Amino acid sequence: MMGGGSHVVLIGLRGSGKSSVGRLVSSALHRPFIDLDELTLQVLGVESVQQAWDDLGEPRFREAECVALGRALEVESPSIIALGGGTPTAPGADERLARASAGDRAIVIYLDAPIAVLASRVAAARSDGDDSRPSLTGVEPVAEIEEVHRQRDSRYRALAHEIIDASASPAKVCDAVIRVVEKR
Numbered sequence: 001m002m003g004g005g006s007h008v009v010l011i012g013l014r015g016s017g018k019s020s021v022g023r024l025v026s027s028a029l030h031r032p033f034i035d036l037d038e039l040t041l042q043v044l045g046v047e048s049v050q051q052a053w054d055d056l057g058e059p060r061f062r063e064a065e066c067v068a069l070g071r072a073l074e075v076e077s078p079s080i081i082a083l084g085g086g087t088p089t090a091p092g093a094d095e096r097l098a099r100a101s102a103g104d105r106a107i108v109i110y111l112d113a114p115i116a117v118l119a120s121r122v123a124a125a126r127s128d129g130d131d132s133r134p135s136l137t138g139v140e141p142v143a144e145i146e147e148v149h150r151q152r153d154s155r156y157r158a159l160a161h162e163i164i165d166a167s168a169s170p171a172k173v174c175d176a177v178i179r180v181v182e183k184r
Helices: 018-029 036-044 049-056 058-074 093-102 115-127 141-159 170-183
Strands: 007-011 033-035 080-082 106-112 162-165
Touching: 007 018, 007 093, 007 170, 018 033, 018 080, 018 170, 033 036, 036 049, 036 058, 036 080, 049 058, 058 093, 093 106, 093 141, 106 141, 106 170, 115 141, 162 170
Parallel strands: 007 080, 007 106, 033 080, 106 162
Antiparallel strands: none
16 A cells, blocks of 8 residues: 555654645645644644644643644545644654554655754744744754754654655655655
8 A cells, every 4th residue: 555545744843844845745646635733723722833832831732733643644545744843752643653654554754954944944934924833942943943853853764764855945855755655
């Protein structure tokens, strides 16, 4: 069932292009797109990630992420699923991903980009008015990205079937993801 019958799960840090690339891959492969952040907000009944963190706290958000991940992986039709950057750190989420991978139900792809690229993208999103993501460490964006990368990179690598350089344009990263799916 690999490739054509599997979900394509995109993981990576904030700014790696998971949602942008995921939408492009969804369109190109004619598969449903699931943005796990949006599904998590539905599970919690809140409007934004910032609201969830402010009103409910990070632990409750991470629990809801794992619930949302379970729902996404249970969708019958092979889908493109863009995880939140922290989803693999949610209690039980890495086990769900590993089970789906072992059962050929999911291909996990790590969209990895240099810290400078991620910081530039995050800064651009903030300057465009997208302040919907809470700070994870309370420090300035480049230092935060460096710290979060240090914390998560090995987990992402352990979960991933493939690692793709996400520093290119979304269209080029989309093409790379499609090549991974087609070779499976």
